[in-house]
Amino acid sequence: MDSTAADFDAYVRARTPALLRSAYLLTGDQHLAEDLVQDALIRTHRAWRRLADSNPDAYTRKVMYHLNIGWWRRGRSAERSTEQVPERAEAGRYDVSDNRLVLRHALNQLPPKRRAVIVLRYFEDLTESATAEVLGISIGTVKSQTSKALVQLRKFAPQLLEVEGMLR
Amino acid sequence: MTQDLRAGLAELAGEARSVDLRDRVLRGSRRLALRQRVIGAGMASVALAGVVGVLVLIGPGGDVKPPIGSPTPTVASPSPSASPTPSPEPVPPVDIRNASFVVPAFPETTDCPAGLRKFVDGRVDVDPNASPQETSLMLDGKPTMADVDGKPGAEILTVIWCRGYVAHGQVLALEVSPTGELSPLGFVLRSPDHQSFEVDSDKPIVVRDGVVEVTVLSPIVPDGGHYILDMQVRAYRFQNGSFSQVGGPTKFANPPxxxxxxxxxxxxxxxxxxxxxxxxxxxxxxxxxxxxxxxxxxxxxxxxxxxxxxxxxxxxxxxxxxxxxxxxxxxxxxxxxxxxxxxxxxxxxxxxxxxxxxxxxxxxxxxxxxxxxxxxxxxxxxxxxxxxxxxxxxxxxxx
Structure with missing residues (x-):
């Protein structure tokens, strides 16, 4: 294995866990998340030589978010979660964290771009300008999409976003 | 302010299971390269008819081979067990994540009955005709290869999940024929309390002198719930046609x-x-x-x-x-x-x-x-x- 291949291997193994976490929030499903990260990394692999002197992570992230929106447009993002928040796992076993169920349900209601904005801003902690760069949209659109997304989230998960000043 | 949202997202994202995508990425990249080559070839035919500039459609410099780290023609065989147990005979490399074999009925649930399953990238829907797909079998962790039945040839041991609304984990032992065909030897986790514990797929399956050591957690945690648990290593041996526990704790202590x-x-x-x-x-x-x-x-x-x-x-x-x-x-x-x-x-x-x-x-x-x-x-x-x-x-x- 040459050093470039080794570098790519190291990059994949170092970054996959973090990418999977973001992808999981974007898709709501482990397998879709794996597919999404895999597809993004395939494109990174194809571009690896020319990315060597730049920022492969920014490239991968950008590809991943764009792929996800494309998937959704093609109807691939089949959410498997139920419309109703399950109140209880099967008898004798334990339900999962209430907050996670509520948040998962709320995220599932968001269109992909709003969901992407939420993940970039509040999970990846990107600035508005960085979010705009990743998604290829204006900062104004980031602001408006964030605002609308938070309104929607508050509707479905008020306990997570009930504090004053949330929409700033 | 949005601290709760941030914490909630972090907690939800923590449900994502970490997997090694390296092999899948390299395989996919190779497929993409082949597809580009086909497209390039098609365009070349057009070029021969009088259109120029085909090579720029193939790629920079016209190079369509995978840029780096091309996958080998055959997929890697499972990692050898950490055990000193020798493999009596070499077995052909087998990619169990992309193979067909019979999975016995899961003992812990009726969600995953016995059947011949064709795994693709380590996953298969239990009922391909069901809509929506709600139950799947998924291979997890790093497979281990070792002799566990004392007969010629080695076995492959892998964590396998039956993922319905509640996920059940098991360790499946597969026999490998000289031609690389897989057949089930049986599920390994056979303990009186096996319905209450969970296999920890982050930990390797270790085989010592034919005894399979598996790290297990208690109790079963549906959908990645977060509980204070106990962690144990239990040992199993294949004897009289099935696995049974031969070492380690046999139950988890009741909480106070x-x-x-x-x-x-x-x-x-x-x-x-x-x-x-x-x-x-x-x-x-x-x-x-x-x-x-x-x-x-x-x-x-x-x-x-x-x-x-x-x-x-x-x-x-x-x-x-x-x-x-x-x-x-x-x-x-x-x-x-x-x-x-x-x-x-x-x-x-x-x-x-x-x-x-x-x-x-x-x-x-x-x-x-x-x-x-x-x-x-x-x-x-x-x-x-x-x-x-x-x-x-x-x-x-x-x-």
């Missing part, structure tokens, strides 16, 4: 009737760290946490119980040191509301890197409130007060 008597310094707990989320088994307050690619030395600094009965909560301050020596702290709260299950895990956002906090120095429980002394990222220290919201799982910062 009074949650406040839980020995937090000797518990297996779920924990969020800067690089991930996973289990850590503490022994006398210390343990090593491996969350995907990240590893931490974890020390329990302080633990206090507040409330009583099912309203009991354990507040625990952990110090984590990563591979390069970076020190961080986090406070975890474990609830005991679903007695007798010892604890659900809550991340309350008091941790290094959160809300202006550089380090968490200590805390004191005063009634239903917790006063936390933090070192601020901008310098100086501050005492912050938190309390649990009445009849909710959430905590709030008061000052």
């Amino acid at each position: 009737s009074d949650p406040a008597k839980t020995d937090m310094a000797n518990a297996t707990v779920k924990l969020i760290a800067p690089g991930g989320l996973g289990f850590v088994k503490l022994v006398n307050g210390s343990g090593i946490a491996r969350f995907g690619e990240n590893s931490y030395s974890v020390t329990m600094v302080r633990s206090e119980f507040i409330g009583s009965g099912e309203q009991t909560e354990a507040v625990v301050l952990y110090r984590l040191v990563d591979q390069v020596g970076t020190v961080s702290e986090t406070i975890a709260v474990y609830t005991f509301r679903m007695s007798p299950v010892p604890g659900d895990y809550l991340f309350i956002g008091v941790a290094s890197g959160q809300d202006g906090i550089a380090h968490v120095q200590t805390f004191d429980a005063v009634g239903s409130q917790v006063k936390v002394t933090v070192e601020l990222a901008g310098g100086g220290t501050e005492v912050r007060t938190y309390r649990k919201k009445v009849n909710e799982l959430r905590w709030e910062r008061l000052s």
Whole structure:
């Protein structure tokens, strides 16, 4: 294995866990998340030589978010979660964290771009300008999409976003 | 403000299981290269008819071979067991993640009956005609190859999940024929209490002298719930046509009737760290946490119980040191509301890197409130007060 291949291997193994976490929030499903990260990394692999002197992570992230929106447009993002928040796992076993169920349900209601904005801003902690760069949209659109997304989230998960000043 | 949303997203994202995508990525890249080559060839035909500039459609320099790290024609065989057990005969390399074999009926559930399954990238839907797809079989962890039945040829051992609304984990032993065909030898986890525990697929399956050692967690945790657990290594041997337990504990201890008597310094707990989320088994307050690619030395600094009965909560301050020596702290709260299950895990956002906090120095429980002394990222220290919201799982910062 040459050093470039080794570098790519190291990059994949170092970054996959973090990418999977973001992808999981974007898709709501482990397998879709794996597919999404895999597809993004395939494109990174194809571009690896020319990315060597730049920022492969920014490239991968950008590809991943764009792929996800494309998937959704093609109807691939089949959410498997139920419309109703399950109140209880099967008898004798334990339900999962209430907050996670509520948040998962709320995220599932968001269109992909709003969901992407939420993940970039509040999970990846990107600035508005960085979010705009990743998604290829204006900062104004980031602001408006964030605002609308938070309104929607508050509707479905008020306990997570009930504090004053949330929409700033 | 949006701290709850941030914490909620972090907690939800922690459900994502870490997998090694390297081989899948390289295979996919090769397929993409082949597809480009086909497209390029088609365009070349057009070029021969009088159109120029085909090569720029193939790629820079017209090079269509995979740029780096091309996958080998055959997929890698499973890693040899760490065991000294020799493999009597070489077996052909087999990619069980992309193979067809019979999976026996899962003993823990009716969701996954026996059947011939064709795995693609380690996954197959149990009922391909069902809509929506709700139950699947998924191979997990790193397979181990070793002789476990004493007959010529080695077996492959892999963690396999039946993933319905509740996921059930097992270890499946597969025989490999000289031509690479797979057939089930049987499920390994056969203990009287096997319905109540979970296999820890992050830990390797080890085979010593034909005995299979598997790390298991108790109790079953549906959908990645976070509980205080115990972690054990149990040993199984294939004899008289099936596996049976021959070593290790045979049951998990019942949690104390009074949650406040839980020995937090000797518990297996779920924990969020800067690089991930996973289990850590503490022994006398210390343990090593491996969350995907990240590893931490974890020390329990302080633990206090507040409330009583099912309203009991354990507040625990952990110090984590990563591979390069970076020190961080986090406070975890474990609830005991679903007695007798010892604890659900809550991340309350008091941790290094959160809300202006550089380090968490200590805390004191005063009634239903917790006063936390933090070192601020901008310098100086501050005492912050938190309390649990009445009849909710959430905590709030008061000052």
